[in-house]
Amino acid sequence: xxxxxxxxxxxxxxxxxxxxxxxxxxxxxxxYGLFWYKxxxxxxxxxxxxxxxxxxxxxxxxxxxxxxQKARKSANLVISASQLGDSAMYFCAMRDPSGNTPLxxxxxxxxxxxx
Amino acid sequence: GxxxxxxxxYKVAKRGQDVALRCxxxxxxxxxxxxxxxxxxxxxxxxxxxxxxQLDKSGLPSDRFFAERPEGSVSTLKxxxxxxxxxxxxxxxxxxxxxxxxxxxxxxxxxxLTVL
Numbered sequence: 001x002x003x004x005x006x007x008x009x010x011x012x013x014x015x016x017x018x019x020x021x022x023x024x025x026x027x028x029x030x031x032y033g034l035f036w037y038k039x040x041x042x043x044x045x046x047x048x049x050x051x052x053x054x055x056x057x058x059x060x061x062x063x064x065x066x067x068x069q070k071a072r073k074s075a076n077l078v079i080s081a082s083q084l085g086d087s088a089m090y091f092c093a094m095r096d097p098s099g100n101t102p103l104x105x106x107x108x109x110x111x112x113x114x115x
Numbered sequence: 116g117x118x119x120x121x122x123x124x125y126k127v128a129k130r131g132q133d134v135a136l137r138c139x140x141x142x143x144x145x146x147x148x149x150x151x152x153x154x155x156x157x158x159x160x161x162x163x164x165x166x167x168x169q170l171d172k173s174g175l176p177s178d179r180f181f182a183e184r185p186e187g188s189v190s191t192l193k194x195x196x197x198x199x200x201x202x203x204x205x206x207x208x209x210x211x212x213x214x215x216x217x218x219x220x221x222x223x224x225x226x227x228l229t230v231l
Contacts, residue, residue, distance in 0.1 A: 004157075037222075043204060045158070045222035091157050095218075100165055102148055102174070103208075103220060105157030 002027045004092050004106035012112050013082045021077040021109045023092035032096050034075040039089040087113045119223035127229045128197045136192045136226045140209030147190050150206040197230045
């Protein structure tokens with residue numbers, strides 16, 4: 001079974017600074033996908049970034065990058081140049097590629113950006 | 116373009132009442148997922164449809180939960196005889212392809228159900 005662990009219930013970061021949100025995962029599947037979602041107070045889950053288990057390079061999307069360390073089974077999200085609008089819940093998730101499987105989510109990290 | 120929509124956004128039910136939650140996926144999306152998100156937790160899988168076929172309902176917590184997608188587009192999640200532990204946000208997500216690890220799921224805003 002797949003499992004996602006997010007050990008930081010809450011994080012604070014100063015505006016314009018970078019922040020790292022931790023995520024470790026557990027799976028016996030050799031092939032899988034890792035996702036990060038943002039959930040603002042409005043409730044909608046917003047896709048941020050994806051990393052495939054066989055991808056050679058770390059994924060980047062604008063200010064978001066994923067620090068993928070396969071041997072350590074970690075997939076930390078790095079947000080650079082934090083903005084006030086980044087304040088939200090952040091969820092790490094994974095799924096396997098074999099067919100139509102759901103996402104498995106962690107418990108999330110609440111990020112608060114301070115002016 | 117239009118995203119995934121859900122209605123109602125908020126629902127208050129008395130214990131024992133039946134409720135129906137609606138999801139309108141993005142047009143043409145084949146896959147549709149329902150998740151339950153308890154307060155302070157991440158979403159947990161309930162059930163999955165590919166077109167009109169319910170391929171996985173392993174996450175439904177009890178036989179009081181029922182989901183359908185009769186024409187392969189709109190889906191309804193029904194909860195019979197609601198209990199307080201059913202209080203949660205119910206999220207619907209759709210995706211355009213039926214398989215593959217990189218299969219981004221587009222989420223709706225959710226329905227917040229409160230059972231009194």
